[in-house]
Amino acid sequence: MKKAGIDPKILGVVLVLLILPAWEAIRIGGSISPLLMPPLVSIGSALLQGLIQGTLLVQIGLSLMYILTGAGIALVLAFFTLWISNLSPAVHHAVGILGALFHPLPGIVLLPIIILWAGIGPSAVLVVIVHSVFWPVLTNLQAGYRSIPETWRMTGQNYELAGWKFLVFIALPATFPYLLAGLRIAWARGWRALISAEMLFGAIAGAGGLGWYIHSRRVFMDSPGLFAGILVIMLIGSLVESMMFSLIERRTIQKWGMSL
Amino acid sequence: MTGQHEIPKKPILELKNISAGYADYPVLHQVNLQIFGSEVVCVLGPSGCGKSTLLKIAGSFLAPKAGSVVFQGKMVTNPDHHRLMVFQNQNQLLPWMTLEQNIRFALKHGPLKSHPSSWRERIAKSLQEVGLQNAAKLYPHQLSGGMAQRGALARAFGCQPALLLMDEPFGSVDAPTRSELQHLLLDLIANHHTATLFVTHDLEEALLLGHRILVLNSRGFITLDSRSTKPGHPSAVRQAMEHPDLRANRYDRP
Amino acid sequence: MKTEKTLYHFLRMPALLPFLLTVLLIFFLSTLLAGCQANQKPAQLQTLRIAEQHGLAYLPLGIMQTQGLLDRELAELNRENGRVDIQWIRMGNATAIREAMLANRLDIGFMGIPPFLLGVYRETGWQLFTGLSESPLGLVTLDESKQSLADLNPTDRIALPQPGSIQHILLAMAAERQLSNPKIFDNQLVSMGHPDGLAALLTRREVTAHFTAPPFLFTALEQPGARQLISGEQAFGGPFSFIIGALSPGWTDSPAHTEALKGFRRALDHSLSLAQDMILDAQRGAVEESRATLWQEVSAFYNLEPQVLLAHLSEPGFRYSSEILGLDTFIRAMDRFGYLDSTRVTELLIQR
Structure with missing residues (x-):
């Protein structure tokens, strides 16, 4: 028997069910312009239309592709940096100092410089994402690496795992809880940075992602479309968090009894 | 337990003039030790006397400050799967793999690297030996403390190492389980004829398991029991109980 | 039933009270929000907020500001409370102006015809009240x-x-x-x-x-x-108005608003003719003496050397006028491109 209280899932449903009529009530009760608060029906139909016509789907796909590519590059870089900094204590400290300096910088703050250096193309968006993902992943990887129990290290040595083999077969799974925590932060930061970057950069190579979608809805004063875009960003954000990360967590560190 | 077995003349592991520790805090000072094939050497000693350091040096996990480690006639400096370590820590099975996968992992990277076809049989056999055939698909965190240590034994003996290095492997389980595990280890050693360097602070355990019992203190080793003694021999027990070094030691166990 | 039971728990939760209070607060705020939208009908005009953008197409507005033309025209209004507070706001783009007007933070906004038409199509209730300029693009x-x-x-x-x-x-x-x-x-x-x-x-x-x-x-x-x-x-495919002036729907037929709008039109006409004079000077390549101060003040306002401003205005294509050119062509084109419905937009424009 759980502690007396309420299932968060049901609470979530109840909350949404309360917010929706509240939205309509405020809108109608206050006779607020549909440009400020569009009716739910028109938001829904804008969403549906975007999905059916495929325009919204293309933008979603593009945004996800960007973030996956950026995250992939950042992951490879982070592992490489971890490897390098294990080889030399000087590098380790240098990376630590750089991390302390750059980790707190929101990717969007770097945008003006990135525009100067990497231009306004896809590469600039990727740089923003890589920055947002790299530092949290690296700092978590390093923390995780430091906390690998000695028994596992020695077990690895006993089976003659050294160098990359040790990293892949012992260090990677052993630091996985930390990696996952780092990826969670990275996702939150990267997703926000991506949407902001897309809103600033405009269309890139054929389409512009969800940020651009919202920007273009805004300039055409299409409020329902604007809210539909915001809704999609919210949904994807929480779907990735609650479905993907939770699923990975359940399939890995919870199954292994390794939760931090 | 049938009679004593023949112990070869040539040592399988030889520690020569080993020193370890820091300049102002020497842990080991010119320690010599020979272990012969299929004998069980138990090392007793007060906590902090360097028992664990000795084991790590024997497994080449730690380089001695002076002296050399000779294994099967060769100087060694890196750990290998012929000298396997079993820890006290119940967390020593890798948690991201099931028990079965842990053993397969050991075989795959250890002795049976190039014989994948024989893994399945070997895994089944070693699980059978420790009585965990029904726990093959369980993850380490699902095992009780005693089961986890059995699993560690299965993983180690599955690799059929030449030498086992055991660091108080039964130190963190309750008394009945410890006794069970001790007898299991006796059976395993009898079947596999594996030479074992067994570190413990438990005198009864040393008396039960060891062919030879050594006490490690700041002055080096004191031999308590000769290797002609059969494990568990009553005279050995009496002799050990009366030894002044251990009598003092029994009150300051870690 | 399990769900019923959970709901029962939920309703008995102590957290429900703050939750209800939050809902009430939201309602209260929304009433305020709605209030600030509807109740903008003062008997007296206290402030006049005008938004423009960057660039030479807005030159008459720069003249109006440097020469204090609007202040003079509105001097007689709002006598009881002092003067009408005239606020000029320079914004980065038409979207920002539109949104500020929507939030009722602006009375007059200057922008290109298409952004204005998009606003009309979305039923913001804006009125087109003047043209401002034609410009090379x-x-x-x-x-x-x-x-x-x-x-x-x-x-x-x-x-x-x-x-x-x-x-x-x-x-x-x-x-x-x-x-x-x-x-x-x-x-x-x-x-x-x-x-x-x-x-x-x-x-x-x-x-x-x-x-x-x-x-x-x-x-x-x-x-x-x-x-x-x-x-x-x-x-x-011909000349067209680049920038036009739009009036926020808060404007009414009240005497205060009517007078203010008349004053604004007079000030605008004055500055439009001054702007045209400056173009003549530029085309001649020499500033007429009576306008030397005007040139200096306006150049300083735009942070330009008078010579640079002169050179810019000598380029063909500038014309400052309250005439609105090309509205229908824009409406039809934007209809063809799918950005608005021309019938609806024409209807909305005529209603005003």
């Missing part, structure tokens, strides 16, 4: 290999202020006329303000072409190898 490239619109590849990026801006609609009209597809460039637009767009163009690698207005247009055209792929007038 152009799509400029520094790439020698681009001779015409047809030379632009799908990978060439085009910088312009934003989709739905007058530059975007003009580009679509040109693309419709020359390439029979108004949307052909829609997926290669980069949304950038004029200064950023110019900077990107000058790097010669970020964007291939930039659709812009003076003075950025002139700077771009001065670059070696610069070529105007199409001018605003070519794209439109």
